[in-house]
Amino acid sequence: MSLCVLEKVSKTYTTGDLVVYALRQVDLTIDPGEFVAVMGPSGSGKTTLMNILGCLDVPSSGRYALAGKDVTAMDDDELSRMRSEHIGFIFQSFHLLPYATALENVLLPTLYLERPVDGGKSRALELLSLVGLEDRAHFRPNQLSGGQQQRVAIARALMNDPELVLADEPTGALDTTTAAGIMRLLSSLNERGKTIVVVTHDPEVAAYARRVIRMRDGVPTEQPSGRTPRPLTAHPPVTP
């Protein structure tokens, strides 16, 4: 079963008399285990697509189903729950809580889980060591470099073990070397079975993905990627 299914999804913004199509009749399917890069010029609708994939926004028309559930008609609380259970977000500007430690930031998604989980703290520590920050657990964001902050954000995105990780220009604020480190980390997650969608302007970043979607005026077109698609064999879900 496909993880994300978009059918004729449009998103419009109306400012005054002007109707802007951020997405136009988008048909798109993303399967579990895929690593997708979304590219395209500024204003082409990449972020809008990510917001809809991530249940932060709902389509103006069309249908979107995530993990077999139709999201289109969900109310705000249900959307929150979908995000909590199925989605991990990574942003260009990290968005860590400045007054919380790395560990506390990683634990943030567990606060809003419908059902409590035991051992959240040890899982968070394992995730921090997965991203190479086991010795920075009690540092605050302003005591971490940009790359380290983004690693904390990645650990946070993985905390609730979501099926889908969405990264909107995750390397946009980082230098090339650090960016490569982040992308290798995302690749390794994908190799362990996580579905990942990355928005980027950088072809080098996009090269990590096995599928590239190019957006133009709200319309996606598939573009063959440099790498050969890896067959979708069963991989164990990312543990921790």
Place this chain on the structure above:
Amino acid sequence: MRRFISSLHQALKAVRAFKLRAVFCIASVALGISAITVIVAATEGAYRRAYEMVDRFGPDAMLVLGGSAEARAIGRRDKTITVQDVEALRQAFPTAYLLVPMSSVREVNISYGNRRHQTRVTGTTEGYSRSWSWPVVDGRDLSEADVKGMRNVALIGAQVARELFANTDPIGKFFFVRNVAVRVVGVLEERGTTGAGHNLDDRIVMPITTAMKKLMNEKTYVNAVRIRFLDARNMGRYRQEVRAFLRQRHGLKPGQPDDFRLLSSEEIIRFLVALTGSLVIFIGITGVMALVVAGFVLANLFLLSVSERSGEIGIRRAVGARRRDILFQFLLEAIALTLVGGLLGFVLGVAAGPLLKLAADFPIYFSWKAFAAGLILSMLVGLIFGLQPARRAAAVHPIQAIRSG
């Protein structure tokens, strides 16, 4: 519940993180609450004093004072209650188990050897100490024989005992009241000073017969009568009956004002509450104003905080927080701050209370009531003034918040 606890946890963390906001909110709430605390304590103190006085006065007691209220108001003390009135009252009210006439003269010179003093002399009958529940701690009480026999004997207050007899035993000693030699038969228990500053222990008590004849040159009138009734619950009825009885004896026509005044515990409470009221209103207005100001300070700082922290709100929403989780967190932050302010305000109030007592001799009593009032009010301030910013926070759209962050 779990969500509530983690929300609380998050709120406390944020409270600590945004220190300047915390300091301003706490300080302004603390000011208001300290004023409120003092008010509650003052009100409670006043009531306690009132009940203390009523207790001393006797809930079953009534005081009949000679002279109309109008005459007393302009400083005249007309004498209208006669010795015969007293006897008639005694006959007419069998439920009055004690009925004690009293006549007082102030600033009477007394002396013992070369020690001199000025004091108040109260002429009365043998029931006096019982009627005021004021025990004789040394020697004996006045007796019926003392009164009937117009004897030159006296009970003395503790202050008089100190002034005239210092450390020696006064019982049986003769001293001069003006130029009358009087023998001390007993010493009254120490009573201290009333709220109005009268030293109750600065007095001597003599048979009314002796006092009227030898000190006041008076045959007919007494100043007042103190009555105690068997049943304190019927005081309202007794009051009406005594009034009607005296009006009739004094030949007052309907429409004519009373030429006497009746005082019972009810009036005492009313008087004290009125006295307290003005100060309570003053501090009350100040306190409520301070709290409202505190509320607006809080609301504005929180609104500022909401826009400053929209990134935080956005990310919380992105990882699954519902609107109400955000609402809750900000409300809890507000309430946590105002509660701390409330606690601090209570401490400030307790510290300021004694100053007020010193400055205005105002009875102040801190109890859990003042504490609870402070906490509840501070929570309400947090809840009421935190609600609008919290709703604003909950309404923050995650997409916009994340984009702008």
